Amino acid sequence: MVSTQGSIVDARRIGGPMRQAARSHVIHIEGATTQAPNRGEVVVSIEHVSISYTVGSGKRKVIPAVEDVSVDIQRGEKLIILGPSGCGKSTLLMALGGFIPISGGTMKVNGRPVSRPSMERIMVFQDFNQLLPWMTVTENVQWGIRKRNPKMKAEEVRERARRQVELVGLSRQADQFPNTLSGGQKQRCAIARSFAATPEILLMDEPFGALDAINRERMQQELNKIWSEQESPTTIAFVTHDVAEAVLLGHRIMVMTNGPGRVRAIVENPAVGRPADDPEFMQLCADLRELLKEEIA
């Protein structure tokens, strides 16, 4: 895996308190406090959240998907939700997006309870087909900006869209329709649209999960770069089951237990944005893999 200068800078951009916490990775095991001291402004507050599905005839059978999850997300932080398949990590993200209701606890963004989908919390889906097929790359990004800022002047919308399209490396494809793009290019466009809409928090549900290994690594590096080049760093909650992806991207990594998902550990990540052969990066990956193996076993 090749690291870029941009992503190393990205790790250094973390504010003083975060850098302090990032000197060594600290694993908070279940039951311990999930809120690191001296952190920045809390954007998302999740307290004792449980989520259940009802199935069967008459929807009588209740299946718990997520149980008693508590975590805060600070402004400008990238929190990774890591766990084995079926642990409820995507369910937690969908609930944070307001797409599904929670069955217990509280979930707040900027102090307001999450009740429905909102442009405060923009989702980047795993599905490549999240772009509007009848719009070009630029038009898709402009659509997101216009929805978020209906009164913004057309010139400003165009300029902001152009900047985001350039940032994700799609300037040459700016006037192409999504059907002419590769999977990776489609995800870049979706990311550009989401960043351009300047949400309070960006929710990313395994956006690179369906990409091939090479493209996935490139996209991970580029996400760090795009994040660091925003005017003010965007808060991100990112779901993945890929340990290396989690360590490369996340300032903190929340490891979930096998379903129903609980918080197994919250890990401070000093290796965010570092190359894969960095000793701390490798050590943390190994530690996290051990945690996940225990869960699967």
Next chain:
Amino acid sequence: MSAHQTHAPLTFGSGVSAVFDRSRRLLVVLTMFAIWELAVRLGDVNTLLFPTFSAVVVSLLSGLGFGGRPELWGYIWQTLSVILQSFAISIVLAIILTSFALVSRFAKDFLYVITGMFQPLPSIALLPMAILWFGFTRESLVFVVVMSMVWPVASSLTVGSATVSRTLVSLGRNYELGAVGTLLQIMLPAALPMLISGLRVGWGFGWRTVVAAELVFGSTGSSGGIGWYINNSRLFMNVADGFAGILLVIIIGLAMESVFLFIQKKTTMRWGTEAA
């Protein structure tokens, strides 16, 4: 490399193949017309009952104003205005019915049952009832044409809406589109391939129905469009004019097919939501 660039080398080959296809089809049509002309001229055919192709073309051109009184334009407009009005009414009705079907299980079942009932019924069979209710008026024509168009359009719109990607619907919810916003900005464009195919089928049904209904009106002596013109030509034994009317029905039908194909090429085929 983008898929667009990857497709580029294929364009030349498919373009050449399309030219050959068109040339071959044109040859078939010209051969048919030549056989028609020669068979009538060389065979023992009564031209009063079956005119030559050239006589039909002369009659058609004359009716369009090339060497005669341009009377055909009036008939064309009469028929087109009925079908266009019916088309507009059908589209609005189909959107309303589909919208209800999307939000209400009862409305969905209602639409399913009523489409199943009326789809197999040739709506021209409703013309006697329409004449009873509305008389020999334009409303009768519009009624039967709408009844032939609305069901295939509503049916394809419902299927199209039901197959819209859940991710796109979630995207609409995420960007806080209301019910109308979701319908106009997500559902309709996403369902456009099915919608266009429904409109195409609806237009085909409507076109046949309007000409057939005008023929019935023609037999009763009321003034009307191309169907009426064809029937009138029979009454006055102007068979070449009658054939010109039939040719006109075919030409307008094919022209509308081309319009739908043009719309598809500019929209759904360009977006890749429908195979070219």
